[in-house]
Amino acid sequence: MTAVRVRYLLLSLFAIPWIVLPFWLLIINSVKSEGEAGVLSVGLPSSWHAATNYATVVHQGRYLTGLGNSLLIAVPSIVLVLGLGSMAAWAYARSPRRSLRLTYYLSVLSIVLPPAIIPTVYTLTQLGLNGSRIGYLLTVVGTRLGMVIFLCTGFVRTLPVDWEEAAQLDGAGRWQIYRRIVLPLLAPALFTGAILLVINVWNDFFFALFLLQGPGRATLPLTLYQFASSSAYGLRWNLVFAHVILTSLPLLVAYIIMQRRVLSGLTEGGTTG
């Protein structure tokens, strides 16, 4: 056997417990009856309960509420972070002002420093936004901007300033230069940022746990947690697994459609510090 074949064999052997087994267990038990799923075996179900299980999750697990809220928060917050982050990055990369440099470093610090959750709750209470979706959304934006600012500022610095100056000489305003020249050139960095943001914001549980109040405002991770830990469903593995699958499905589908671009965006985009 060649070295390459040995390597593929070892990788396959590693993938079985690491990926195949956990996901098979997840999928196959989500279509079993409650009693059969309770055994947590990897065998095929004796009778299929996919329709009832998933319907139960959609109704009792408040899946559609969670999906709606997750979309309502993820879409605008990611658009805002990418838009405002790239605008700021352009200013940071091109402006010689010293005061801007300080705010740049403070923004980038937010990538490493952990969020102070209790004072965030306090701040939102003072603003009358505690427990609301808009307060949560703005917190998500404020704590994630640093990452996009960091990615984009580095990227703009590698771009020649000539095009921007040529456009300026042709009489273009700053907004036009940003919109027509800088933003299109930033596309690769913004794509990398978007992937990281989608993964991070869609799956956020920590901020949602503290900042969202009331069942009507829960995002998918919150509905999953509430569904799984409500005593009545604690051990109903078939339903917990069905909820896990439905919660992960939007990202998994998006990933299957564009996996090539996602992986190359993360390996070639500026994720290495």
Add this chain to the structure above:
Amino acid sequence: MITASSRRRGPGLAWFAAPAILLVSVFFLVPFLANAVFAFVQWTGYSDTIRWTGLTNFSLLGQLGILGHAIRVTIVYAVITMTVQNGVGLALATALQQTNRVNTVFRSIFFVPVLMSPLAAGYIWSAVLSPDGPANDFLSAVLPGSVHYAYLGHSVSALITVACVDAWKWSGLATLVYIAGLNRIPAQLVDAARIDGAGTWRRFWSVKFPLLAPAVTFNVVITLVGAFSALDVVFATTSGGPGDATTLLNVALYTQYGQSYFGQASALGLVVTGLVVLTAVPLIGWLRRREVPM
């Protein structure tokens, strides 16, 4: 290079950063600075007054046995997560460095856990590792006797297990960062070492690994910092137990917050910040010094 024209447009350009500065200030910076004050005040949901109490929050948490224990558990958790995640990530990256059809399939498969929520990862693995789950079934098949070990039911194994689930969820991303780092190493250097007679092992540790330093810096710091503020996986698996074996700082923080002890919760938050600063700053410095200029 600052040209006359870029200096002229300087002030107006700064306005493009204004919305970001405002949002970062109000929703990150102000709370972050306020935490350094809230940690030292008496503030509960049972009284309207907030007053300065110095180190009382910390000493109360210490007397209750919460503070020291949570710090130890968090550090152990972070070190395990960091080691497993980077070990797996680096091994997979070395195996999958070349871009070809088979490697691309493996890369996309190993990336799937990154997309799952940490809660989902916690539920999946508590099923795999439950006393009657498939992990024990496999062990029962290969070992004499039947194995029904409760991985999440004993203090030490629960902490290790939860940390490994966290590492499982993020290893795919570490792999990609290491692949990017490996691809940045000039092929001539590796070839030169091969011609000089260095074997695979020697080429990895003496040539590739030192040149991989920027990727190592990034991954090690990001994993440690992330693990210091972990909470999700614990909520989906042990809820901090058995006993308080997996009560990380943020899990303890949530408990204090739930009991309306906001000052004590802030104190625990400040400890998380302290851990991050104490670890990240010297570690970045130390790892940067090891970086070989290319």
